[in-house]
Amino acid sequence: MRFxxxxxGMVGQAIGGKLVELGHEVTMGSRQAGNERAVAWAAxxxxxxxEGSFADAAEFGEMLVNATAGAASVEALEAAxxxxxxxxxxxxxxxxxxFSRGRPPTLAVCNDDSLAEQxxxxxxxxxxxxxxxTVNASVMVAPEALxxxxxxxxxxxxxxxxxxxxxxLQSFGWREGQIMDLGDISSARGAExxxxxxxxxMGALGTAQFNIGVERxx
Amino acid sequence: MRFxxxxxGMVGQAIGGKLVELGHEVTMGSRQAGNERAVAWAAxxxxxxxEGSFADAAEFGEMLVNATAGAASVEALEAAxxxxxxxxxxxxxxxxxxFSRGRPPTLAVCNDDSLAEQxxxxxxxxxxxxxxxTVNASVMVAPEALxxxxxxxxxxxxxxxxxxxxxxLQSFGWREGQIMDLGDISSARGAExxxxxxxxxMGALGTAQFNIGVERxx
Numbered sequence: 001m002r003f004x005x006x007x008x009g010m011v012g013q014a015i016g017g018k019l020v021e022l023g024h025e026v027t028m029g030s031r032q033a034g035n036e037r038a039v040a041w042a043a044x045x046x047x048x049x050x051e052g053s054f055a056d057a058a059e060f061g062e063m064l065v066n067a068t069a070g071a072a073s074v075e076a077l078e079a080a081x082x083x084x085x086x087x088x089x090x091x092x093x094x095x096x097x098x099f100s101r102g103r104p105p106t107l108a109v110c111n112d113d114s115l116a117e118q119x120x121x122x123x124x125x126x127x128x129x130x131x132x133x134t135v136n137a138s139v140m141v142a143p144e145a146l147x148x149x150x151x152x153x154x155x156x157x158x159x160x161x162x163x164x165x166x167x168x169l170q171s172f173g174w175r176e177g178q179i180m181d182l183g184d185i186s187s188a189r190g191a192e193x194x195x196x197x198x199x200x201x202m203g204a205l206g207t208a209q210f211n212i213g214v215e216r217x218x
Numbered sequence: 219m220r221f222x223x224x225x226x227g228m229v230g231q232a233i234g235g236k237l238v239e240l241g242h243e244v245t246m247g248s249r250q251a252g253n254e255r256a257v258a259w260a261a262x263x264x265x266x267x268x269e270g271s272f273a274d275a276a277e278f279g280e281m282l283v284n285a286t287a288g289a290a291s292v293e294a295l296e297a298a299x300x301x302x303x304x305x306x307x308x309x310x311x312x313x314x315x316x317f318s319r320g321r322p323p324t325l326a327v328c329n330d331d332s333l334a335e336q337x338x339x340x341x342x343x344x345x346x347x348x349x350x351x352t353v354n355a356s357v358m359v360a361p362e363a364l365x366x367x368x369x370x371x372x373x374x375x376x377x378x379x380x381x382x383x384x385x386x387l388q389s390f391g392w393r394e395g396q397i398m399d400l401g402d403i404s405s406a407r408g409a410e411x412x413x414x415x416x417x418x419x420m421g422a423l424g425t426a427q428f429n430i431g432v433e434r435x436x
Contacts, residue, residue, distance in 0.1 A: 106329045110411070112319065139435070146433045149367070153415075182418040190415035193328070197371075197408035200400040201432055209435035214419055215364045217357070217427035 004029055004061025004084075006054050006076055008037040011093055012067035014137035020045045022171055029057025029080065058084035063091070063164070064126075070096030070115050071108050074122050086125035089161045091168075092116045092188075093132045093140070095195050104199045107192065116155060116188035127161035129154060130188035131169065134198060136208040143211070144173045150211035151180050155187040180214065222247055222279025222302075224272055224294055226255040229311055230285035232355035238263045240389055247275025247298065276302035281309070281382070282344075288314030288333050289326050292340050304343035307379045309386075310334050310406075311350045311358070313413050322417045325410065334373060334406035345379035347372060348406035349387065352416060354426040361429070362391045368429035369398050373405040398432065 005016045006029045016026045028038045028051045038051035050060075058064055058080035068076040073094045077085065096108040096115040109115055116130040131154045132140045139146060152174050156162045166179050182190060202208050223234045224247045234244045246256045246269045256269035268278075276282055276298035286294040291312045295303065314326040314333040327333050334348040349372045350358045357364060370392050374380045384397050400408060420426050 101330065111324045111328055111414075145435050149431070150433045180419070180422055182422050187418045187421075190418035193411045193414045196329075196411045200405045200408035201398070203405075204398055204400050205432070205434055207434065210432055212430040212432055213367070214423070214428055214430055215368045216423055216425065217363050 001025075002060055002062045003027070003065065004057035004059070004063075004080075005065045005067055006057055006080060007067030007069070008035055008041065009067065009069070010137040011140070012065075013037075013041050014141050015065055015067055015093070016041060016049065017045055018141035018172055020048045024048065026050070027052050027057040027060040029054040031076070031079065054080040055084060061088065063089045063168075066090060066092045066094050066119070068094055070094040071098060073115060074118060077119060077123060082123055082125065085123045088126060089158075089164050090119070090123070090126040090128050091132070091165055092119055092128055092130045095133050095192060097195070104196065104203075107195065110189065110193050114186070114188040114192045116185050116192070120157065120185050127156070127158040128185060129156035129158070129161050129165045130185065130191055131155070131165055134191055134194050135211050138209065139211055141172050143178065145209070146211050148175050148178060149213040151178050151214050153180050153182050153191045155182045155185055155191055157185045219243075220278055220280045221245070221283065222275035222277070222281075222298075223283045223285055224275055224298060225283075225285030225287070226253055226259065227285065227287070228355040229358070230283075231255075231259050232359050233283050233285055233311070234259060234267065235263055236359035236390055238266045242266065243278075244268070245270050245275040245278040247272040249294070249297065272298040273302060279306065281307045281386075284308060284310045284312050284337070286312055288312040289316060291333060292336060295337060295341060300341055300343065303341045306344060307376075307382050308337070308341070308344040308346045309350070309383055310337055310346055310348045313351050313410060315413070322414065322421075325413065328407065328411050332404070332406040332410045334410070335403050338375065338403050345374070345376040346403060347374035347376070347379050347383045348403065348409055349373070349383055352409055352412050353429050356427065357429055359390050361396065363427070364429050366393050366396060367431040369396050369432050371398050371400050371409045373400045373403055373409055375403045
């Protein structure tokens with residue numbers, strides 16, 4: 001399948017690399033074609049990897065991944081072009097972290113709204129699915145390193161889109177039983193508001209290489 | 219030890235009951251002495267249990283538990299009296315859930331502040347420790363029902379107070395390894411902002427009888 005991955009950071013590189021490894025074709029998009037990190041990534045990832053502008057990546061992809069910084073996501077998707085998002089599954093991995101008041105960051109949107117909802121409202125024809133934002137880049141594409149008891153969450157209004165994303169997650173290494181569907185796109189508030197706890201857990205553990213698992217009683 | 223438990227709801231009853239079972243003396247406090255639920259609880263819990271006003275409970279307790287509704291906690295603690303909180307460990311279990319805009323609730327305070335911090339600021343002489351707010355009442359006092367892989371979080375500025383609370387948690391059934399110290403009282407933002415995810419997980423699982431465990435990689 002053809003993927004457009006928006007964003008050239010650790011998340012974009014991890015997801016893009018995994019997709020290429022799985023045999024997909026990937027265009028990594030950035031603000032301007034020729035971005036240094038995207039060019040280097042594409043050169044190393046091989047012939048199924050290419051780079052371009054946000055619009056190039058979004059036009060190329062049959063499925064899209066938002067791996068931009070959350071604070072810049074809506075703008076990046078506007079640059080990608082609503083017409084290039086329409087009808088496509090748009091996997092939103094971003095967290096709207098706001099570092100303007102220091103560390104740990106706050107969330108630029110939370111509580112009665114979420115970044116995923118903002119994106120879905122701004123691009124009503126995109127099939128937005130929030131997932132993977134609750135783990136760091138390496139766990140996203142190698143969840144087996146933490147065993148099979150941890151979970152990843154999926155949120156979105158489009159059941160078909162969520163089914164496609166769950167299948168993709170399984171190809172990344174997530175077992176079916178690890179994938180928890182939290183409901184419609186508003187449930188992304190839960191997944192996004194977990195971030196402040198994730199940041200404190202990272203501080204307490206001294207590593208970002210962790211995840212949570214939900215243990216259910218009888 | 220003598221405990222003052224502020225709040226007569228499910229959390230207050232569960233914590234109060236467990237404390238009595240462990241041999242402690244407990245006064246359950248409410249807005250007005252003679253609260254129907256508190257009277258019924260004290261009658262059933264036995265001779266080590268009593269009830270009274272918030273001030274009665276706070277004066278009685280050597281250690282205090284805030285199990286009031288989060289939106290009313292500061293007011294309840296003001297009624298308890300700053301002089302009755304001074305120098306004492308104050309375990310804050312409350313979540314500032316705001317149901318005014320429907321369900322699921324939002325948080326009345328979050329992101330750049332937390333209920334625990336509001337309480338610590340309002341009562342600087344109390345030794346506030348946030349804990350147990352991330353699980354439902356029955357899990358709080360019977361964590362063994364979910365096995366030993368789940369976690370409970372502890373946040374506070376006073377190391378001695380946190381040590382006392384960790385000991386108390388162990389008497390409730392939490393193993394030492396399940397208790398994660400997240401840091402100072404500002405880390406309560408993480409523990410409190412997990413609630414929206416908890417609410418979505420409850421919806422997805424169809425039960426409140428669950429908890430999360432943190433799985434760490436190498």
